[in-house]
Amino acid sequence: MITSDPLTAVRGGLADFQRGDIPALLARLDDAIVWETPFPAGAIPYGGTRRGKEQVAAFFRELDETVQITRFDLHDFLTADGTIVVIGTYDGTFRTSGKRASADFAFVFRVRDDKIVAFREYSDPTAVLAAYGAA
Amino acid sequence: MTAAHTASDALAVVQGVLGDFGRGDIASLVERVDDAVVWRTPFPTDVLPHGGTKHGKAGVTEFFTQLAQEVTWTRFDVRQFVAGGERVAVIGSYAGTSLVTGKPYAEDFVFVFTVRDGKVVALDEYTNPSAMARAATPDR
Numbered sequence: 001m002i003t004s005d006p007l008t009a010v011r012g013g014l015a016d017f018q019r020g021d022i023p024a025l026l027a028r029l030d031d032a033i034v035w036e037t038p039f040p041a042g043a044i045p046y047g048g049t050r051r052g053k054e055q056v057a058a059f060f061r062e063l064d065e066t067v068q069i070t071r072f073d074l075h076d077f078l079t080a081d082g083t084i085v086v087i088g089t090y091d092g093t094f095r096t097s098g099k100r101a102s103a104d105f106a107f108v109f110r111v112r113d114d115k116i117v118a119f120r121e122y123s124d125p126t127a128v129l130a131a132y133g134a135a
Numbered sequence: 136m137t138a139a140h141t142a143s144d145a146l147a148v149v150q151g152v153l154g155d156f157g158r159g160d161i162a163s164l165v166e167r168v169d170d171a172v173v174w175r176t177p178f179p180t181d182v183l184p185h186g187g188t189k190h191g192k193a194g195v196t197e198f199f200t201q202l203a204q205e206v207t208w209t210r211f212d213v214r215q216f217v218a219g220g221e222r223v224a225v226i227g228s229y230a231g232t233s234l235v236t237g238k239p240y241a242e243d244f245v246f247v248f249t250v251r252d253g254k255v256v257a258l259d260e261y262t263n264p265s266a267m268a269r270a271a272t273p274d275r
Contacts, residue, residue, distance in 0.1 A: 038263040078219035085217045085224040087247055087259075106245040106261035108226060122245040122261035124177035 006111035007077065010084040013109075013116060018072060022060045026053050030115035035059060038125040043134045066132065067092040070100075084109040094132050101131035142218040145250035149223040152248070152255060153213060161199045165192050169254035174198055176260040182271045186264065205271060206231040209239070223248045233270040240270035 009028050016025035034049065035056045041048025046062040071091035078085040086107040093100050103123045110118035148167055155164035168174075174195050178186025185201035210230040217224040225248070230241035242262055249257035 076219070076222055078217045078222055078224050080215070080217040083215060083217055083226075085226070085245065085247075087222075087224075087261075104259070104261065106224065106247060108245065120243075122243070122263075124262070124264055126177075126179075126264070 005114065006082050006084055006109070007079050009111050009114050009116055010086065010109045011077070014074065014086065017060075022057065025060075026057055028114075028116055029053055029056060030112065030117040033116060034118045036118075036120040038121060038123055039128065040125075043129055044132050065095070067094050067128075071102075082111050084111065092128075092131075097131060097133045099131035099133075101127040103127055142220060142223075144253065145221055145223050145248070146216060146218045148250045148253060148255060149216070149225065149248045153225070156199075157211065161196065164199070165196055167255055168192060168195050169251070169256045172255055172257065174258045176258075177262060177264045179264065179268050182268050183264070204234065206233055206240075206267070210241070221250055223250065231267075231270075233267075235271050236273050238270040240266040242266045 013025050013028045016022070016028070031053060032051075033053060033056055034051055036049045037047065039047035045066050046059050050056050050059050069090060069092045071089065073090070074086055074088040076087045078087075086109070087105070088107070089102065089104050091100060091102045103125070105121055105123040108118075108120045108122065109116055152164055152167050155161070155167070170191055172191060172195060174189040176186050176198075180187045183205055185198050185205060189195055189198045208229060208231045210228070212229070213225055213227040215226045217226065225246040226244075227246075228241065228243045230239065232239050242264075244260060244262040247257075247259045247261065248255050
């Protein structure tokens with residue numbers, strides 16, 4: 001019997017991201033992954049809801065092309081029934097404008113059979129969109 | 136006290152807060168927060184005065200007084216509680232109507248409550264404030 005550990009999948013995925021190892025992160029996602037952020041499609045290159053690994057791979061390419069993440073701090077992990085809530089803060093410098101932005105976030109991951117099936121970022125996108133130059 | 140005990144105590148406090156809010160019993164809600172509570176939401180105070188950071192019981196009372204002047208709720212759904220140690224995340228969605236403009240809004244949220252010694256010492260709301268701010272802004 002396979003025992004599922006949702007927290008391991010999420011901690012592993014975040015560590016992959018912090019190391020810049022996006023292929024390892026993608027390997028932790030379910031094929032039917034739904035990836036949502038508060039950034040509207042069209043307002044910023046990595047905006048809009050992504051479905052499936054190819055679209056999530058594109059999200060990380062677009063994110064990297066748009067912003068240099070200068071801080072990615074994780075403050076707490078909460079877990080219940082395959083849902084993981086991660087509370088943290090990120091800072092970034094936007095490559096085109098040179099402007100910096102910071103946001104506090106709650107990431108909500110849904111994990112099934114050791115694969116991440118859904119990701120949603122809850123945060124105020126105002127500062128990021130202003131620094132990118134969308135506002 | 137075990138960590139599991141602490142988490143269930145924190146959950147009971149947060150469920151009490153949401154129950155009070157649902158009944159409109161703000162006096163009871165305020166009794167559940169610490170004197171030094173920090174209550175943070177992302178709403179821009181120029182159009183939504185209840186937003187920003189409020190401190191203490193007086194600040195939380197002001198938050199709910201201002202909120203009741205700004206909006207009326209048409210839906211307030213709690214989907215899931217995710218508790219760990221002294222923190223409880225509440226995942227849900229709400230919808231309402233601006234009392235200033237009559238325009239509707241809807242958004243999903245995560246509230247993160249921090250509970251110590253049976254009292255709420257912090258509330259952080261993680262949400263996109265844009266929908267509510269747009270609803271509160273008169274059309275030009």
